[in-house]
Amino acid sequence: MITFNRRQTMGLLGAAATTGLATPALSQNRPIVVGALRFTSHSASFIAAERAYFEQAGLDVELRFFQAAQPMAVAIASGDVDYAVTAMSGGLISLANRGAIRVIGGALSEEPGIDGQKILASDAAFQGGMTSPAQMGGKKFGISTAGSSFHYVGSRIAQAEGIELSFTPLQKVGAIIGALKSGQIDAWSIVPHIAKPLAGSGDVHIIGNVSDYLPNYQVTTVFTSTENATNEQEQTADFIKAFSMGAADYNATMIDGAGGQEGMDEMVDLIHKYVYTDRERDRAAPSIINGTMRINEGARMNTASLQDQLSWFQSEDLVDADITLDTIVDPSYVETYTA
Numbered sequence: 562m563i564t565f566n567r568r569q570t571m572g573l574l575g576a577a578a579t580t581g582l583a584t585p586a587l588s589q590n591r592p593i594v595v596g597a598l599r600f601t602s603h604s605a606s607f608i609a610a611e612r613a614y615f616e617q618a619g620l621d622v623e624l625r626f627f628q629a630a631q632p633m634a635v636a637i638a639s640g641d642v643d644y645a646v647t648a649m650s651g652g653l654i655s656l657a658n659r660g661a662i663r664v665i666g667g668a669l670s671e672e673p674g675i676d677g678q679k680i681l682a683s684d685a686a687f688q689g690g691m692t693s694p695a696q697m698g699g700k701k702f703g704i705s706t707a708g709s710s711f712h713y714v715g716s717r718i719a720q721a722e723g724i725e726l727s728f729t730p731l732q733k734v735g736a737i738i739g740a741l742k743s744g745q746i747d748a749w750s751i752v753p754h755i756a757k758p759l760a761g762s763g764d765v766h767i768i769g770n771v772s773d774y775l776p777n778y779q780v781t782t783v784f785t786s787t788e789n790a791t792n793e794q795e796q797t798a799d800f801i802k803a804f805s806m807g808a809a810d811y812n813a814t815m816i817d818g819a820g821g822q823e824g825m826d827e828m829v830d831l832i833h834k835y836v837y838t839d840r841e842r843d844r845a846a847p848s849i850i851n852g853t854m855r856i857n858e859g860a861r862m863n864t865a866s867l868q869d870q871l872s873w874f875q876s877e878d879l880v881d882a883d884i885t886l887d888t889i890v891d892p893s894y895v896e897t898y899t900a
Contacts, residue, residue, distance in 0.1 A: 590621045591796065596633040596645030597624055599836050601754040601852030602669040602781060603646055607835045608828075609807035618799035624835075628733050629705050637662050637786055644785045644800050649870045651708025651879040653784065657889040658881060663790040664867070666783035666801055666860030666895045668808075669752075671772045675816065677854050678780070679756035680718065680769035685744035687766040694769040698724035700747035703737040706730050708879040710780070711737075713870055714750045714771055716877070721774050741765055752780075754836075754852020777900040779866035780854075790891045801860050801894050808856040815853040825850070864890065865899035 595610075597603040606624060609615050615622040625642055627633045634653040636642040638661035646668045647653065656662045671677045682691050691697060697719070704711040707730055719726045729746050731737045734755070740746045742764040750771050759765040771778065783804065789797050813819040814828045829846050836852075837845035857863075867886060874880045890897075 591619055592621045592623065593643040593796070593800070594623045594625050594641065596636060596642040597626055599626055600752060601832060601836055601849050602752055602854060604811045604832050605668065605804050605807035605856050606646065607807070607832060608810050609803045611831050611834070612807070612810065614803040614806045618803040620799060620803065630709065631706060634662060637784060640786065643789060644783065646781050646783055648710030648781050649867060650710060651874050654871065654874055654880045654884060654889060658884050660787055662784055663787050663891040664782045664784045664889050665790055665797065665891050667779050667857040667862035668781040668783055668860070669854055670780055670857055670863060671775060671778040672855045673772070673776060675855055676753055678750055678752050678771035679767045680771060681741060681749045681751065681756055681759065682766045682768045683741050683744045683747050684764050684766065686747035687768070691747060692768055694718050695722045695724070697722070697726060697748050700726060701729045702726045703740055703746040703749040704728050704730050705732055705734070705737065708874065711750065713873055714775065716873065718774050752852055752854065754848050757851040758848045777863060777866060779863040782862070782867070783860055798894060805859045808860065809858060811856055812858065816855060860895045862890070862892065862895050862897045863900055864897045
């Protein structure tokens with residue numbers, strides 16, 4: 562196993578915690594860094610921080626923000642970040658194969674009956690007749706990098722429709738948005754809190770749903786360093802518990818309607834501290850609400866979806882063919898399921 566530099570010294574080794582957060586296993590105020598994107602889909606971390614669930618777990622959390630998934634995986638491997646939520650990517654798989662990181666839970670997921678990720682078309686492509694995913698053949702599909710989740714989703718759509726796509730790597734979400742609005746690329750897929758406002762601008766059109774092609778897709782995962790997963794079991798278990806409490810609050814309020822309008826308004830206020838911070842609250846609220854998708858309760862992990870993603874990366878020669886899911890996933894912290 563490759564050795565990576567660590568920001569912190571190794572803590573007390575112990576069995577994974579099985580009780581609540583009232584008596585965290587680790588010493589109080591243990592500093593950790595949690596990586597995140599400024600997406601509504603990362604709300605479980607925001608809620609756990611704002612409602613002191615991390616603090617109750619004995620964790621002094623610094624949220625550190627990134628603009629793409631790949632740099633976050635590298636930061637976990639180097640020890641600059643302790644825990645993070647991101648999509649499966651070729652970079653993440655390769656780092657796991659080198660013994661650097663482990664997926665320990667599930668986060669955002671597609672779920673039947675809940676409005677999920679959208680497939681988008683530029684106005685130029687739409688006016689030219691590309692009004693459904695079946696008509697994307699030969700078109701330019703925006704991705705951050707080769708081996709990203711955008712690449713996986715676009716390829717699976719193309720396979721289902723029997724078409725070929727041209728993938729255009731643009732590194733960052735902001736660059737993809739700009740290219741789509743200007744017609745430099747023809748299509749993209751993204752979570753609804755970004756997709757719906759773009760469609761409302763008139764420069765972009767929604768032409769399909771990712772869930773029609775990838776039902777029960779495990780969109781993002783919770784992951785950490787192999788060192789944390791193996792040697793910091795109590796800390797990792799406490800992190801998962803606090804994160805899961807944030808996810809439960811989010812689902813109850815934004816999906817199940819607990820607390821009514823007042824509860825939703827309070828949750829939107831909380832999320833707005835991290836998402837769409839450049840907008841006034843009233844302008845940000847519709848986009849935050851539009852972004853509502855289920856975050857896995859208890860950080861449950863859909864291993865069937867993760868296996869499908871791994872198999873695709875291998876079929877595209879983006880990762881080694883002999884990597885198994887066991888190399889990537891540590892299932893000891895959460896419930897796993899197949900769907």
